[in-house]
Amino acid sequence: MTTPEDPPLAREIRHCTLCAPRFAATATRHPPRPIAWFRPGARVMIVSQAPGNKVQQAGRPFWDASGNRLRDWLGLDRRAFYDRDRVAIVPMAFCFPGYDAKGSDLPPPAICAATWRDRVMEVLGEVPLTLVIGGYAQKWHMGPPARAGVTATVTAWRDHAPGLFPLPHPSWRNTAWLKRNPWFTAELLPALRARVQEVMEP
Template structure:
């Protein structure tokens, strides 16, 4: 695993398309029990090199009901985004994850993750890639039908503060799904 993570840290496959120097951000351990598949690092995470080191990460840790120490213990959580480097700014937020990362690296990472019990698919890019034709038409439908993807996958919306409107419009997520998510996480990491 360490050799693979080193190889990924040196990756420059999409360098010509990035606004900043390549800085792949991910964590994994051969004993990781939960994998978080997100989108791509933002500028703050690019600067720190620490996955989910931003407001979205704080919200995600709250959803999971875990401490920073639990979250950043790679034996608990592997953090593998769809795109490992900051993709740049778009019209309404960051650009989509670069399409090169997942095909280049994800299968190799999965070969090194035999202990995984749950995969959290955060956002539409991760859900479309991993759920393929079983993903629903919208993220809201996919998240609302999360039980169809268990026990392996659990689709979630992105915890970004930009999604305030979605959370206000869909209170069932906090009321019905977050308690189930928190219990699953505690059962796995305790």
């Protein structure tokens, strides 16, 4: 999905085919379909891992059950969440990486971040609130504090708020994690929603 207001870099990313041979060798044998969803001036930057298969087919980030849970965490409806003037969604890889032989998601190809990440950050400039989802994104954006793992990183969320919130992935696979860590719902989410509302105001 491209509009005249999108920055030239987003349009350039959408034409990237660097990983075509890599994707052709996966179990899904899918072509690249980069999903670049950002504009300068965004108030919230969501840094995630990579699109899933449903998102790849839809061409819109978090267009799945994980997106429903994430929007609930943030207290945003679809209209606000997909407003590129306020919310930038920049995963560590812009394409669905494919499945391995066991049907699990492959990790985001490192070449994607190496090629595009710095340029995207330069276009976005300073963003009031950054949400860093999952281990791959946390290690890239947070460095040493993320090396202890996702649970330890998210547990220490107060060390990074209010400008940055580390989060687990909103996948159904983390439902058990949420039950084991009730402080996430009781303490982190209210603070996160309040900060989201604060920075989203015009």
